[in-house]
Amino acid sequence: xxxxxxxxxxxxxxxxxxxxxxxxxxxxxxxxxxxxxxxxxxxxxxxxxxxxxxxxxxxxxxxxxxxxxxxxxxxxxxxxxxxxxxxxxxxxxxxxxxxxxxxxxxxxxxxxxxxxxxxxxxxxxxxxxxxxxxxxxxxxxxxxxxxxxxxxxxxxxxxxxxxxxxxxxxxxxxxxxxxxxxxxxxxxxxxxxxxxxxxxxxxxxxxxxxxxxxxxxxxxxxxxxxxxxxxxxxxxxxxxxxxxxxxxxxxxxxxxxxxx
Amino acid sequence: xxxxxxxxxxxxxxxxxxxxxxxxxxxxxxxxxxxxxxxxxxxxxxxxxxxxxxxxxxxxxxxxxxxxxxxxxxxxxxxxxxxxxxxxxxxxxxxxxxxxxxxxxxxxxxxxxxxxxxxxxxxxxxxxxxxxxxxxxxxxxxxxxxxxxxxxxxxxxxxxxxxxxxxxxxxxxxxxxxxxxxxxxxxxxxxxxxxxxxxxxxxxxxxxxxxxxxxxxxxxxxxxxxxxxxxxxxxxxxxxxxxxxxxxxxxxxx
Amino acid sequence: xxxxxxxxxxxxxxxxxxxxxxxxxxxxxxxxxxxxxxxxxxxxxxxxxxxxxxxxxxxxxxxxxxxxxxxxxxxxxxxxxxxxxxxxxxxxxxxxxxxxxxxxxxxxxxxxxxxxxxxxxxxxxxxxxxxxxxxxxxxxxxxxxxxxxxxxxxxxxxxxxxxxxxxxxxxxxxxxxxxxxxxxxxxxxxxxxxxxxxxxxxxxxxxxxxxxxxxxxxxxxxxxxxxxxxxxxxxxxxxxxxxxxxxxxxxxxxxxxxxx
Numbered sequence: 001x002x003x004x005x006x007x008x009x010x011x012x013x014x015x016x017x018x019x020x021x022x023x024x025x026x027x028x029x030x031x032x033x034x035x036x037x038x039x040x041x042x043x044x045x046x047x048x049x050x051x052x053x054x055x056x057x058x059x060x061x062x063x064x065x066x067x068x069x070x071x072x073x074x075x076x077x078x079x080x081x082x083x084x085x086x087x088x089x090x091x092x093x094x095x096x097x098x099x100x101x102x103x104x105x106x107x108x109x110x111x112x113x114x115x116x117x118x119x120x121x122x123x124x125x126x127x128x129x130x131x132x133x134x135x136x137x138x139x140x141x142x143x144x145x146x147x148x149x150x151x152x153x154x155x156x157x158x159x160x161x162x163x164x165x166x167x168x169x170x171x172x173x174x175x176x177x178x179x180x181x182x183x184x185x186x187x188x189x190x191x192x193x194x195x196x197x198x199x200x201x202x203x204x205x206x207x208x209x210x211x212x213x214x215x216x217x218x219x220x221x222x223x224x225x226x227x228x229x230x231x232x233x234x235x236x237x238x239x240x241x242x243x244x245x246x247x248x249x250x251x252x253x254x255x256x257x258x259x260x
Numbered sequence: 261x262x263x264x265x266x267x268x269x270x271x272x273x274x275x276x277x278x279x280x281x282x283x284x285x286x287x288x289x290x291x292x293x294x295x296x297x298x299x300x301x302x303x304x305x306x307x308x309x310x311x312x313x314x315x316x317x318x319x320x321x322x323x324x325x326x327x328x329x330x331x332x333x334x335x336x337x338x339x340x341x342x343x344x345x346x347x348x349x350x351x352x353x354x355x356x357x358x359x360x361x362x363x364x365x366x367x368x369x370x371x372x373x374x375x376x377x378x379x380x381x382x383x384x385x386x387x388x389x390x391x392x393x394x395x396x397x398x399x400x401x402x403x404x405x406x407x408x409x410x411x412x413x414x415x416x417x418x419x420x421x422x423x424x425x426x427x428x429x430x431x432x433x434x435x436x437x438x439x440x441x442x443x444x445x446x447x448x449x450x451x452x453x454x455x456x457x458x459x460x461x462x463x464x465x466x467x468x469x470x471x472x473x474x475x476x477x478x479x480x481x482x483x484x485x486x487x488x489x490x491x492x493x494x495x496x497x498x499x500x501x502x503x504x505x506x507x508x509x510x511x512x513x514x
Numbered sequence: 515x516x517x518x519x520x521x522x523x524x525x526x527x528x529x530x531x532x533x534x535x536x537x538x539x540x541x542x543x544x545x546x547x548x549x550x551x552x553x554x555x556x557x558x559x560x561x562x563x564x565x566x567x568x569x570x571x572x573x574x575x576x577x578x579x580x581x582x583x584x585x586x587x588x589x590x591x592x593x594x595x596x597x598x599x600x601x602x603x604x605x606x607x608x609x610x611x612x613x614x615x616x617x618x619x620x621x622x623x624x625x626x627x628x629x630x631x632x633x634x635x636x637x638x639x640x641x642x643x644x645x646x647x648x649x650x651x652x653x654x655x656x657x658x659x660x661x662x663x664x665x666x667x668x669x670x671x672x673x674x675x676x677x678x679x680x681x682x683x684x685x686x687x688x689x690x691x692x693x694x695x696x697x698x699x700x701x702x703x704x705x706x707x708x709x710x711x712x713x714x715x716x717x718x719x720x721x722x723x724x725x726x727x728x729x730x731x732x733x734x735x736x737x738x739x740x741x742x743x744x745x746x747x748x749x750x751x752x753x754x755x756x757x758x759x760x761x762x763x764x765x766x767x768x769x770x771x772x773x774x
Contacts, residue, residue: 020356043378102270107277113450113499115457118469118488121476125298160593166565167589168609168660169582178612182599197366204368208462209473216371223374235371246363259640260598 045232053233065218065234072203072215073241075131079138080199086139087146087195094147095154095184105151112144117205129212134203141202145194153187154180186256193249200242300485309486318468318490324384325456325468332388333452336395337445343396344403344444354404365397373459387459394455398447406440407433442509446502453498457491468494539698541663544690546699546707548753549717550761555700556592559668562698563589575664588657592669596641596652602628603637605652609660624659630689631655647678654689664696671706679703680738683710687736704757708732708749709740716756719763726756 029047036046045053057065094101094108116137123136157180165179207216215234222231282302288294289301300308312318347354369390376386414436418428460469468491475484539545549555560566562573564583573580575587583589588609596605606624615623628637631651641649650670657665671679683706690697701707707714711730718725732745740746 017352017355020352021359024356024360040379043375099270103273103277107274109503110496110499113454114492114495115454115461115469117458118461118472118491120461121472121484121488122298160591160595161597163565163591164595164597164608164656165612167563167583168612169585170612174612178608179597182597185599194366197368201366201368201370204371205458205462208370208373219371219374223377226378228378231374235375238368238371242367243363246366247359250359250362256599259642 043228045229049229050232050236053229054236057230057233058237064230065215065237068213068215068218068234069237071131071134071211071213072200072207072238075134075214076138076199076203078131079135079202080142080196082135082139083142083146083195083199084192087143087191088150091147091150091191092154094151095157101151101155108144108147112148116140116202117209120206120209124210129210134206134211134214137202137206138199139202141198142195145198146191149187149191149194150184153184153191156187157183186253186260189249189253189256193246193253196245196249197242200238200245204238297479297481300482302489304482305485305489308482309489312483312486321466321468321471324466325460328384328387328391328460328467329449329452329456331384332391332395332456333449335388336392336399336448336452339392340396340399340444340448341403341441344400344441345407347400348404348407351408361397361400364393365401369394370455370459370462373462377463382463382465387456387464390459391452391455395448395452398451399441399444402440402444402447403437406437406444409440410436439506439510442506446506449502450495450499453495457495539664539696541696542694543713544687544697544699544711545713545715546701546711547715547717548701548704548707548757550719550757550763550765551702555702555717556668559589559666559698559700563587563666565589585660586663588660588662588665590650590653590657590665590667590670592672594646594649594673596649596656598641601638601640602633602644602652602655605641606655606659608656613660624655627655627659630658630692632685646674647682650674650682651685654686658689658693658695662695664698667697667699669701670699671701671703679706680709680741684737686710687734691735704750704753705741708746708753709736714753716753716760719760725760728753728756 032044033047035041036044036049054065057063058069059066094104119140120133120137123133127133127136161179161183162175165175170178203214204216207214208220211217215238218234219231222228222234285299286301286303289296289299289304309318347357373386373390376389380386380389410433414432415428418432423431457467457469460467461473462469463473464470468487471487472484472491475481475487547555547558557566561568562580564580564587567581575584578584597608600608603621603624606628607620610620610623625637628634631654633648633651633655636644636648641652644652650673653670654667671682674682687710699707699710708730714728714730715724716726716728717723728749730749732740732743732749
């Protein structure tokens with residue numbers, strides 16, 4: 001009997017959707033530009049201007065935006081890193097143990113839904129205004145999606161795959177790298193994507209409230225003096241980084257989904 | 261399933277963790293180990309909150325927050341389901357927008373808040389604007405998925421009964437997609453609540469989140485914690501109710 | 515060389531699934547175990563495979579007591595067990611990879627096996643692009659790659675339709691003749707049992723013993739015309755009679771709840 005495989009989608013028309021996506025983006029920018037030259041435009045910086053200031057603010061001779069960008073993204077990065085460490089360990093632990101999952105899952109799901117930013121004053125009391133207050137917000141926002149997604153991924157590992165690994169006498173390390181890890185990869189990436197976005201969210205939120213520097217702070221101060229252009233540039237920078245990061249994770253997610 | 265069933269039921273451990281945590285806070289604050297300017301005892305938080313509620317101080321803020329939350333959620337719900345269905349029907353177009361929708365989902369939309377303050381002034385409108393956008397995204401995503409996941413056979417049942425397009429949609433497809441839609445609405449509501457309170461906390465003139473900020477500024481830790489507590493209670497209650505509702509719905513269908 | 519199974523019995527919840535089996539398996543044979551639902555056939559196979567521990571009794575292979583998966587035993591599972599994140603080639607390589615066989619050597623061996631099972635051309639496909647029958651062939655190839663002396667197969671064609679089962683059964687016979695392995699096969703399908711094996715062990719209902727041993731003397735090579743033979747009909751009828759009595763008793767009994 002000849003083996004027959006399954007064909008994937010006809011390749012000729014595969015460019016349509018990505019082209020459409022790009023088109024949507026272009027249209028959005030055009031609308032933005034139109035808004036900037038319209039009567040309401042005095043409070044809107046044109047796309048060109050915003051990009052100009054953004055780039056100049058980061059790499060130009062007088063990088064006004066750079067120190068704030070560094071502050072925001074380093075706080076997010078550290079918070080995200082800590083969230084991964086804690087989230088992975090807790091997620092795996094709770095995924096493996098039925099008992100402790102029954103204990104902790106309701107607690108975690110309930111706290112997932114609270115507006116964590118209102119806890120920021122407590123962290124301000126503890127750390128004072130500065131990097132660690134921001135890091136704590138990044139951490140507390142990012143850790144939850146990572147725990148929940150890793151926990152679900154580990155919980156749902158297909159026992160048949162585990163049996164296969166054991167039937168080939170794989171040692172514990174091989175089981176982890178060749179069976180468990182690939183099994184949870186998709187859930188992990190979903191959790192990381194949300195964790196990344198929420199880490200940035202947490203930092204920006206806290207900067208808008210109280211901080212010495214950071215893109216959120218910059219936005220607030222420029223708003224106070226109605227320096228629209230710089231405000232737009234800072235928002236644009238945040239948007240670009242958050243969007244790009246999210247997009248990368250999402251593409252990875254799609255690739256993993258394709259083979260599952 | 262465990263092979264050995266530990267003697268202590270998980271719920272008891274759970275409650276002892278929660279109670280234990282509160283007890284530790286109580287001891288730390290009452291015992292003077294942590295200063296009053298940093299931590300106030302949970303019992304005092306409840307007492308202060310009780311007093312504020314009774315004195316009707318909470319009411320205008322509560323109303324404001326609820327109005328903002330529900331208004332945003334209502335708009336997000338109606339529009340979100342409609343757009344979700346649109347992106348399902350016109351799947352190609354849906355796929356074109358997908359990367360943007362997914363990315364905006366977790367984006368710090370709050371960064372646009374100062375911008376909107378300029379356009380719309382201080383008050384509810386900018387908050388409702390951003391909250392609606394935050395809330396609408398999970399609703400759109402879940403609605404689209406909900407319709408997409410309907411098994412092929414359902415469409416065939418409708419066809420074989422010669423249903424009109426509207427009948428197919430209202431009697432077969434929409435009911436079939438309802439669990440997913442409900443999940444989307446659940447997430448949408450939670451986001452509406454969180455984002456509203458978060459924005460109020462940053463900058464506004466009235467609201468439950470705003471009160472936390474106020475009392476922080478005035479170094480009134482007792483009232484600040486009272487409002488933090490209130491916000492937590494509301495958020496967790498909403499969450500529990502919604503999860504229960506979802507669970508009940510799924511039970512009914514299987 | 516002989517292979518003896520002695521008195522394995524018991525499952526996890528103090529339930530006696532299999533009471534007594536004493537059997538000698540000759541090398542190169544194709545032996546099938548059939549029995550009523552719930553009689554413990556799968557449990558028995560997993561105990562032999564070393565994946566489950568018998569609470570009383572032992573399994574010996576070449577005078578070695580089995581407590582863990584034995585390197586000379588390969589197993590094909592009932593459920594879909596191919597790793598979706600690996601290509602066909604990578605799936606087949608799994609066992610050799612776990613044993614540390616270098617890549618070049620692995621691929622040579624696996625390429626040969628892939629051709630034996632008839633999946634030439636699909637080496638770089640992912641399982642989700644393959645049909646059910648093809649996925650099981652991947653699982654068979656994977657088990658064969660480590661060159662086990664004994665192959666255990668737990669209702670491997672259970673999820674396939676009748677016609678596919680016939681054809682893939684024929685393929686299995688071809689592979690068996692080409693490789694000279696000893697196969698212990700579990701199925702509930704009487705036709706399949708007679709078609710494939712040299713000998714059929716009929717298990718009684720739970721707690722089970724070997725109720726009958728039927729020699730299948732239909733000459734080899736067998737093909738799809740075999741099922742039309744008179745002798746085939748005699749044997750299947752005889753087995754059905756033996757099995758019917760046991761099945762009726764089994765259906766009257768409450769179903770065993772065996773935790774996985």
